[in-house]
Amino acid sequence: MTTAVVFDYGFGNVRSMVRALANQGVDTTLTSDYRQALEADGLVVPGVGAFAACMEGLRKVNGDRVIYDRIRAGRPVLGVCVGEQILFERGNEHGANATGVGLIGGSVDPLDADVVPHMGWDTIDAADNSVLLHGVEQERFYFVHSYAAMAVSAADTSKYEIDLSDAPERVSWCDYGRSRFVAAYERGPLFATQFHPEKSGDAGAQLLKNWIALL
Amino acid sequence: MSLAVRVIPCLDVDAGRVVKGVHFENLKDAGDPVELAAEYYRQGADELTFLDVTASSSHRNTMIDVVSRTAEQVFIPMTVGGGVRTPEDVDSLLRCGADKVGVNTAAINDPTLISRVADRFGNQVLVLSVDARREQGEQHTQSGFEVTTMGGRKSTGIDAIWWVKRAEELGAGEILLNSMDADGTQQGFDIEMIQAVRREVKIPIIASGGAGKVEDFPPAIAAGADAVLAASVFHYGIMTIADVKAELRKAGYTVR
Numbered sequence: 514m515t516t517a518v519v520f521d522y523g524f525g526n527v528r529s530m531v532r533a534l535a536n537q538g539v540d541t542t543l544t545s546d547y548r549q550a551l552e553a554d555g556l557v558v559p560g561v562g563a564f565a566a567c568m569e570g571l572r573k574v575n576g577d578r579v580i581y582d583r584i585r586a587g588r589p590v591l592g593v594c595v596g597e598q599i600l601f602e603r604g605n606e607h608g609a610n611a612t613g614v615g616l617i618g619g620s621v622d623p624l625d626a627d628v629v630p631h632m633g634w635d636t637i638d639a640a641d642n643s644v645l646l647h648g649v650e651q652e653r654f655y656f657v658h659s660y661a662a663m664a665v666s667a668a669d670t671s672k673y674e675i676d677l678s679d680a681p682e683r684v685s686w687c688d689y690g691r692s693r694f695v696a697a698y699e700r701g702p703l704f705a706t707q708f709h710p711e712k713s714g715d716a717g718a719q720l721l722k723n724w725i726a727l728l
Numbered sequence: 729m730s731l732a733v734r735v736i737p738c739l740d741v742d743a744g745r746v747v748k749g750v751h752f753e754n755l756k757d758a759g760d761p762v763e764l765a766a767e768y769y770r771q772g773a774d775e776l777t778f779l780d781v782t783a784s785s786s787h788r789n790t791m792i793d794v795v796s797r798t799a800e801q802v803f804i805p806m807t808v809g810g811g812v813r814t815p816e817d818v819d820s821l822l823r824c825g826a827d828k829v830g831v832n833t834a835a836i837n838d839p840t841l842i843s844r845v846a847d848r849f850g851n852q853v854l855v856l857s858v859d860a861r862r863e864q865g866e867q868h869t870q871s872g873f874e875v876t877t878m879g880g881r882k883s884t885g886i887d888a889i890w891w892v893k894r895a896e897e898l899g900a901g902e903i904l905l906n907s908m909d910a911d912g913t914q915q916g917f918d919i920e921m922i923q924a925v926r927r928e929v930k931i932p933i934i935a936s937g938g939a940g941k942v943e944d945f946p947p948a949i950a951a952g953a954d955a956v957l958a959a960s961v962f963h964y965g966i967m968t969i970a971d972v973k974a975e976l977r978k979a980g981y982t983v984r
Contacts, residue, residue: 633774634734
């Protein structure tokens with residue numbers, strides 16, 4: 514049976530993610546235990562709230578180390594919502610410049626739109642050959658966020674002894690207001706979505722199924 | 729392509745049972761909020777809102793059980809409101825499966841509740857629920873709209889437009905704007921009130937109160953609402969979620 518850990522570091526409606534994975538037949542555990550998080554077939558990093566607070570919470574339980582160790586070993590990680598954002602190098606939220614996990618190059622910045630948060634079901638400009646969005650490229654997914662990554666650049670991950678340069682980078686985008694931002698990111702074992710697949714009905718279930726198939 | 733207008737059924741729950749009569753023949757137990765929530769999920773609801781109308785501490789665990797069981801089978805966002813007084817109340821609702829929490833009277837009594845919740849859980853978690861009406865001359869408000877409590881029976885003397893602006897500053901992520909004048913009339917939403925709130929806040933607005941026919945919904949969106957909420961018209965089977973979406977689509981709005 515496929516196993517997954519939903520990383521529990523105090524941020525996010527973690528129970529919905531546990532239920533959504535369990536619904537797909539995955540043996541899912543909610544924990545912040547390093548060994549369990551390392552050894553599970555898949556690791557989901559959820560997150561809601563502020564970038565800096567999430568990073569602080571993650572570091573407190575060595576969550577950043579689990580992510581580095583898994584990615585180095587080629588073991589899949591899926592970041593969701595702020596769990597996606599913290600994979601970038603920097604977060605510029607509330608004027609604060611916080612350092613992220615740094616596996617994706619670029620920063621997380623405020624959305625520029627008439628109505629913020631971006632809240633509700635939106636379409637995605639899916640990357641060619643997206644694994645996550647395969648079969649649901651035209652579907653809508655549930656977003657709720659005020660910040661996002663507007664660009665992706667090359668990240669220097671050599672200090673973590675991680676090299677993803679051989680893996681193709683697949684970035685899917687979403688347009689909202691005057692912002693075009695990263696909706697989903699895939700590179701080797703690293704996966705991330707700005708939207709909430711666990712709250713996106715059948716389309717979200719299919720995306721999770723696509724990810725689970727890789728585990 | 730653009731963000732879809734959200735259509736949200738609201739389930740008023742009293743001691744674990746749905747109030748306002750429910751008329752769906754295919755439900756085994758029409759009073760069971762979990763079964764009704766699952767039916768709306770199948771119908772294509774974009775979110776669900778539960779309102780705990782008794783909201784006494786003795787019933788708190790009943791509500792938590794309802795939300796928890798719904799979250800087992802419903803994979804769309806859920807908002808839970810009614811009697812939320814502290815960040816601990818918010819925490820317990822989020823833990824059982826709620827994604828957003830509605831705050832109303834307790835925030836009027838102590839506005840710092842908004843910032844305390846937003847700081848701890850993020851702005852997107854906090855839906856400020858406002859029961860507003862046109863002022864009835866007892867206490868003058870600048871905008872002519874006032875905030876009420878006790879289901880519209882008691883005026884607070886607070887200007888509703890000032891209050892939503894203040895709540896946004898304090899960290900509310902969304903406004904659930906319920907017109908106490910329109911509520912229950914089925915004569916349509918209070919368009920002027922929606923427009924007045926839209927002029928003041930940048931956060932999303934959910935229009936509530938007054939929906940009686942499908943034609944009532946598009947004007948609420950035209951006035952600036954991002955989502956529409958209704959209860960009895962859905963419960964009584966007067967219209968389905970799909971009927972509302974078809975009407976919105978006909979009016980040129982994007983729906984899921």
